[in-house]
Amino acid sequence: MQAFQFMRANSIQHAIGAAAHASTAQQGASVRYVAGGTTLLDLMKLDVEYPQLVIDINRLPLGEVEHTATGLKIGALVRNADLAQHPVVKRDYPVLSEALLSGASGQLRNMATTSGNLLQRTRCMYFRDTAMACNKRQPGSGCAAIAGVNRMLAVLGTSEHCIATNPSDMNVALMALDASVVIHGLRGERQVPIGEFFVLPGGDPQRENVLEPGDLITHVLLPAPPAGTRSHYLKLRDRASYEFALASAAVAVQVVDGHIQHVRVALGGVGTRPWRSPEAEQALKGRAPNETAFTAAAEAALRDARPQSQNAFKIELARRCLRHALATATA
Ligand SMILES: Cc1cc2nc3c(=O)[nH]c(=O)nc-3n(C[C@H](O)[C@H](O)[C@H](O)COP(=O)(O)OP(=O)(O)OC[C@H]3O[C@@H](n4cnc5c(N)ncnc54)[C@H](O)[C@@H]3O)c2cc1C
Ligand code: SF4
Known part of the structure; x- marks a missing residue:
């Protein structure tokens, strides 16, 4: 150090x-x-x-969850353990509670915060090893993962410069909940929808989000879910706890008169950023919540997937994960 x-x-x-x-x-x-x-x-x-x-920043007054008329205002310093157990989160946003509880361990969740989780870095092993080439850590040095061990890495949103996954479970749930990130910087306060917060690696994998130097995240906002929405997070991994996702799915679904009216679909463990799938949502809207619709959504979500040498299995795993999450949420 x-x-x-x-x-x-x-x-x-x-x-x-x-x-x-x-x-x-x-x-x-x-x-x-x-x-x-x-x-x-x-x-x-x-x-x-x-x-x-x-x-x-632990002395800043950012450790509260406020339930407002429009939804939930989550302070940046709210610990993952507290957020997962918050009664309104458990009642109205179960996908978030489930995602948080599926991450890390009890001890880590007691320390980890909302903003820290949002900004956690990739677990690509070459990123964490300064002896290896890594464009994210050292721009222009190359990407050891592309011809190396890439079983855990991404199949969606990759570039020839970086194939690392965003490892967060919470971020996937935030995508399905239409969250916004409140940022304070030298030029004042701004709100960024979560779908615009993370950027693809492209030719500049060092940049992972839209934050400018010195920007401070102060809150995450969640709108109130449409009436009757049911949500669920499913995480598939090599062992049952204390392990990052191979594939995960966060879904929020509102069914009215037997048809899907509102739906959000996001995938984890497979994308270079938490992966919202408008294609899957389109495949579900207006349809009855059944296996045919879920299969169409899963196909659409993974249509653009590009596997590396060791991670083609993730494509089918993610499809099954999404089908199962949708079936559970609408059962
Ligand atoms: C062994 C292990 C297993 C894990 N398993 C999982 C898992 O299964 N799933 C999962 O999702 N996560 C997992 N994690 C990651 C864990 O969730 C994160 O380490 C944690 O959420 C980070 O939060 P923190 O508050 O400790 O962040 P910090 O380490 O304090 O900060 C992380 C980054 O965010 C920046 N930052 C923090 N707050 C702000 C702010 N308000 N404004 C601007 N920048 C800020 C920091 O500068 C830093 O760059 C694991 C971690 C470990 C060590
Ligand atoms: S995948 Fe990204 S993080 Fe991993 S070695 Fe390549 S450039 Fe670095």
Whole structure:
């Protein structure tokens, strides 16, 4: 681990101001906020991340979940364990509770926060090994995974520069819930729909989202679900706990008079970003919730999948995962 400066922020403005000051005073010094630390500290110990300034944001008043007339306002520092057990989340957004509880372990969920989970980095093993070529860690160095061990990696949204998956379970559920991310930066506050928050790797895999240097996530907003919506998260993995997804599906479905009226479909473990599938949603809208419709949706969701040498199995696994999640949600 490399030496770094450390400070605690007392307010949102203090945090943003300190990040901006460090960037200007030290000519583009890299700055990281630390929340639960369960991603950042690992990566700092591995020398994958080496910020010059670490700003602890745990004193900021961002640890509450507010139930408003329009939905839920989740503070960036709400711990994954608390969010999963929140009574309104369990009642109105079960897909989110299930996704959170399927991730990591009890100890990690007690530390991990909403914003940290949103921004967790890929688990591609070459990214975490500074001896290996990795365009995400070291732009222009190449991608060791493409000709290497790629069984866990993505089949959707890949580029010739990077095939890493977004590993978060929570992010997949947020896609199915039409979440928005509230960001505070030097230019004020803005809200970004979750579907526009993550970017594809393209030729610049180092950039994973639309955040600018020094931007602080303060909240995640969830709109109230359409009346009668049922939602579900299904995660398939090599072992039953403490393991990242090979494939997962988050679905939210409203059935009216025997037909699907509102539907959201998102996949995890298979995309370079949490993967919303408008194609699958289109295949389901207006149809009766049955096996024929679910199969059509699963085909549509994976139509553009491009496997690597070791992960073709994920395509059929993701199809089955989605069919099963839809059947459970609408049963
Ligand atoms: C052994 C292990 C197993 C795991 N298994 C799973 C799993 O199965 N499923 C899963 O989804 N996850 C899993 N995780 C990942 C875990 O969910 C994340 O490490 C955790 O959610 C990160 O949250 P944190 O608060 O600790 O983030 P931190 O480590 O504090 O921060 C992560 C990143 O977010 C940035 N950041 C944090 N908050 C803000 C903010 N408010 N504004 C701007 N930037 C911010 C930090 O600068 C850093 O870059 C696992 C982790 C470990 C170590
Ligand atoms: S897949 Fe992406 S993260 Fe993994 S080695 Fe290639 S460039 Fe790096």
